[in-house]
Amino acid sequence: MSFENLAKEPFFVSGLELLNNVDDKKFVRLVNKMIQDFEPNRLSSFSEQELLSMEKSLKLNNNQCQCILNCLSKLLKEVISDVTKPSILKTVLSTILLLNEKKVELFCKCWSTNAEQVVSRLQQNFIHSYKDVNWALNISSNVGIELSDSEPRCLIELKIEDNQHHNEPKIKEVILDLNEEELKKLYDTLDSIKVKLDSLSD
Numbered sequence: 001m002s003f004e005n006l007a008k009e010p011f012f013v014s015g016l017e018l019l020n021n022v023d024d025k026k027f028v029r030l031v032n033k034m035i036q037d038f039e040p041n042r043l044s045s046f047s048e049q050e051l052l053s054m055e056k057s058l059k060l061n062n063n064q065c066q067c068i069l070n071c072l073s074k075l076l077k078e079v080i081s082d083v084t085k086p087s088i089l090k091t092v093l094s095t096i097l098l099l100n101e102k103k104v105e106l107f108c109k110c111w112s113t114n115a116e117q118v119v120s121r122l123q124q125n126f127i128h129s130y131k132d133v134n135w136a137l138n139i140s141s142n143v144g145i146e147l148s149d150s151e152p153r154c155l156i157e158l159k160i161e162d163n164q165h166h167n168e169p170k171i172k173e174v175i176l177d178l179n180e181e182e183l184k185k186l187y188d189t190l191d192s193i194k195v196k197l198d199s200l201s202d
Contacts, residue, residue: 015070
């Protein structure tokens with residue numbers, strides 16, 4: 001999901017509006033905690049007790065606090081997945097997401113302070129590395145599966161190495177059975193990744 005698409009979500013926009021009205025010092029503490037504890041598959045790192053404390057501190061109800069946490073979680077997921085540079089982030093926050101000037105400055109400072117550590121931590125969680133790939137189109141292949149459907153399909157076998165086993169790395173096989181539309185979506189995604197990598201190396 002892009003920042004532009006996030007800006008079209010009513011619940012996300014409501015979260016941004018609430019964030020604009022949070023006290024600056026409390027905003028920094030909240031954003032720092034969210035960044036430092038961020039996990040891509042978890043909406044919130046707040047316990048029930050922490051959520052109650054947040055409600056009391058910000059003088060907001062439970063739904064409003066949940067809205068803020070959901071907003072920050074989605075925003076951080078986009079920022080971290082793109083490894084967004086502070087200069088670009090500043091433009092995004094101010095012109096697309098419409099955070100006020102002070103909040104933009106504080107958020108960018110929090111991100112700059114924590115970015116390297118958080119990205120490094122998340123990268124360590126990826127315990128698989130690519131080794132090889134085989135593919136076939138509607139035919140028997142050396143991966144041992146035959147595609148007999150009349151619909152054009154592509155069979156892709158990915159060989160990945162489980163790096164968690166340092167002494168004896170294990171090779172695993174992941175098989176994707178894709179129709180033309182699914183294959184195009186995969187191609188477009190890989191192409192977007194390549195464009196992003198190229199931009200980072202410029």
